[in-house]
Amino acid sequence: MPGTTPAIVPTPTTASSSPVAHPVRLRELWLLAVSMTISGHFTHWHIALLTVDVLSATAAFFALAAVFVVMVLTTAELNSVLPYAGGAYAITRRTLGFTAGYVVGTFSILVHLFYIADAVVTLVRIFVENASALQGLEPFLWFVTLMSMAILYRRSSRVFWGIVTLVGGSSLAILALYCLSALWLYRRSQAEPDPTRPKASAAKFLKIFPLPGWMFLGVEALGTITDLGNDNRVLASRAQRAYLYSLLLTSIVVFALSAALPPHELTSPLPFTQSFADTLGLSTPHASLLSAPAMYVTAYCLIGSCARILTSMASSGLLSRRLYRRIQRSESRTRDPSRKRTNDSALGTVCVVSYLLCLIAHYAKTQILFTVCLGFAFVSWMLQLVTYVTIRLSPRILQHAPYRSPFGIPGALFALIISLVAFISIIGGQHDGGVEDIVMASVGALLLLYYHYHIKKHQLMSSRERDLMLAILGNKATKSKPKPTPAAPARAPAPITVPAPSPEPEPTPASSVAVIAPAPGAPVDPSAPSPKLPSRPSLRRLPSFPEGEVVDMDVPYLPAAESEPVATQEPTPTLSPPPPRRAKTDSNVQTASSPPVATTGPPALSWGRSFFRSTGLERLREETERDLRSAVSGIWPSERSSHGRNR
Secondary structure (H helix, E strand, C coil): CCCCCCEECCCCCCCCCCCCCCCCCHHHHHHHHHHCCHHHHHCCCCHHHHHCCHHHHHHHHHHHHHHHHHHHHHHHHHHCCCCCCCCHHHHHHHHCCHHHHHHHHHHHHHHHHHHHHHHHHHHHHHHHHHCHHHCCCHHHHHHHHHHHHHHHHHHCHHHHHHHHHHHHHHHHHHHHHHHHHHHHHHHHCCCCCCCCCCCCCHHHHHHHCCHHHHHHCCHHHHHHHHHHCCCCHHHHHHHHHHHHHHHHHHHHHHHHHHHHCCHHHHCCCCCCHHHHHHHHCCCHHHHHHHHHHHHHHHHHHHHHHHHHHHHHHHHCCCCCHHHHHHHHHHHHCCCCHHHHCCCHHHHHHHHHHHHHHHHHHHHHCCCHHHHHHHHHHHHHHHHHHHHHHHHHCCCCCCCCCCCCCCCHHHHHHHHHHHHHHHHHHHHHCCCCCCHHHHHHHHHHHHHHHHHHHHHHHHCEECHHHHHHHHHHHHHHHCCCCCCCCCCCCCCCCCCEECCCCCCCCCCCCHHHCCCCCCCCCCCCCCCCCCCCCCCCCCCCCCCCCCCCCCCCCCCCCCCCCCCCCCCCCCCCCCCCCCCCCCCCCCCCEECCCCCCCCCCCCHHHHHHHHHHHHHCCHHHHHHHHHHHHHHHHCCCHHHHHCCCCCC
C-alpha cells in the first residue's frame, strides 16, 4: 500500500552483474574507473572553446571540475564505510526516501544509456569515415558493436580485466600523445593571440556552461566499482581517489593545451583529430581512429555498470520482477563463478535500449538527446550531494570511515550550487525552442507516474539494501546512546555484632528468640520453642541490645516507635521443603568485643512499614506471614500457641 514500508525479502548475494571470480588489484579498479570516463576527453567539450573566449570557457571548466572533485571524494567516503547495494540510488533511497532513490537510480541508468549510445554512434562514424563501403550499414554496425561488448563482458573475468587493462591503458597513452602534440603545436604557433576568437556574452556563457561536464561524465557510476572489488570497500575507496588525481591532472592539462591552440585545431567533430593530423602527418579520417579505443572501452565498462544498477533495482522491485526472476534462472544454469555473477537479461536489456537510442540519435540528426543526458546527470549529482550532506549531519554513521572528505559539508553545498546552475543553463539557456525542457519533463513525469501508481505498491527491500539500512539507521539510533559506565563492585555483607548471652537471659518476645538446636542424642525439652527456619542472613546490623539479650538473626530489624511494639520483617517463605535443623553458626556473627560496623537499611523498608502502620494493615500482614510460614514448616497451631502468637 502507498506510504507503507516495503517488505524485506531475502535475495541471493550473487544477483549482481559483475564478472569477478577473484580478488582484483588496485591498478585494475583504477583503470576501470578511468575507462568509464575517459571518452569524455575525446568528444563534445571543445565546443565551449569555439563558442566563447578562453576566460569564460576556463571559468566554466574549473567550476565543473570542482564539482567533479567533490563528487569523487564524497563517493569515496561513503563507499569506504557503507556496503554496496546498487550504487548511489540505494544510499539515497535509505536516506532521502524511496521516491528520491528511485529518481537517482532511473536517471543514472538513463545517463549510462545515453552515454553508451553516444560512444557507439561516434565509434561507428569513425569506422564509416575510414571505409566508405560501410556507408548505410550503421544500424548493423551498432548491433555488432553492442553484441561484441556484451559477449566479451559475459565471457570471463580474465577477458574483462584484460580488455580494461589493455584498451584503457591504450586510451591513456593516446591522451599523453595528444598532450605532446598540442605542446609542439603551441610552440610552433609562437603563442600569439588569435583575434578571430569569439567574444563572450551572458547568453553564450550560459549556453556553454555545462559542456565541460562531458570530461567528467560517468562519475555517477563510480560507486559501482565497490561490487567489482569483492565488496572490499577500502580498496575501492583508494582506487576512486587515485582515479580523481589522475583524471583531474589529465583534464587540466588537456584543457589548458587546447585553449592555447589556434581555434582551427578544434574545428573537427572530435577535438584531437586535427592535432593528430597536423602532428603525425595523417589524414583526418585516419587521425580520428586514435579516438576509437576510448569510445569502445567507455561503452564496454558502462554496459556492465548499468547492468549492475538495473539488477539491483529489479531485486528491490523498482523495475520489473520478471527481469529479476529471469536473472535468477540464468544464474542457476552456470557453474562458472565468473559467469554466475553476470546477468544475461540485464546486459541484453541495456544493449536493446542503447540500440534504440542509437537509432534515434542517427536519424533525428540532433544533439538534443545528449544535452538531455547532461541534464539527467546534473539531477543525479545534486541528489547524491544532498544524500551526502544528510548522512554527514549524522556523525556516528561515518565516524569509523577509513577516509573522510577534506571538504565536508561546505564543499558539498558549493558543488550543489554549481550543479544547480548547470542544470538551469540546460533547461533555459540552450535556445533550441525548449525541446530539452519538453523531453526532460516528459520523461520525468512518466517515470514518477509509473512509480506512484505501480512501483510504490510493489517495491521491496533486498538483502543488500537491508544491510545498508542497518548500517545507516543503526548508527543513527546509537547517536544519543550514553556510554556504558562500569558496574560498581559488589560489597561483601557487613558482619553482624551480637552481644554475648548472659547466663540467665531475660525473657524476650517470641519473635526475637533464637534457639540453638541440641546436639544429636541430647534430651529434648518439650517446653522449648521450635527453632525457626534458616534463611538468608540480613545485611543490616542490628542495633545495640541490652547485654545478655538473645536475638533472632533471621528476622530483619525494623525500628519502631516507643509507643508501638517492634514488628519483624520476615523473609517470604518458599514452597520447598525445609532443610534439616542444625545449630546456627555464622562466620559473619561477631562477639560483643568485636568493633561495631555501621550499616544503614534501605529506605524502602522503613517507608513500607510506615505505610502499613498508618493504614492499620500491620497486624494483617503479620498474621498472613505467620500462616504462610506455619504451612510451609509444618508447625501445628498448638505449637504456635507456645510462641504467644495466637489470635
